[in-house]
Amino acid sequence: LWICTSRHLKDACLSLVKAIEASGALVLADMCVVVSWVERLGVRTVATNSPKAAYYLPSLSGVEVRLASLRECVELACSRG
Numbered sequence: 001l002w003i004c005t006s007r008h009l010k011d012a013c014l015s016l017v018k019a020i021e022a023s024g025a026l027v028l029a030d031m032c033v034v035v036s037w038v039e040r041l042g043v044r045t046v047a048t049n050s051p052k053a054a055y056y057l058p059s060l061s062g063v064e065v066r067l068a069s070l071r072e073c074v075e076l077a078c079s080r081g
Helices: 007-012 014-022 051-061 070-079
Strands: 002-005 026-029 045-048 064-067
Touching: 007 014, 007 026, 014 026, 045 051, 045 070, 051 064
Parallel strands: 002 026, 045 064
Antiparallel strands: none
């Protein structure tokens, strides 16, 4: 699970970031998944709550995309083990 946010929010919520990262997720600052070359990492499907990412990822990275709420994205990531 990748969570992308601004550096300002990441720095302001360090205890929450540590808890999230302790679960195995990554909190990434100042990064957009659209320009992250996810296909080079072997990613085939992305769940996102970002309409921008849902629009651009299929054409730029060739991945399947599911636009979902943040809650649904977390549930999907947790159900994949």
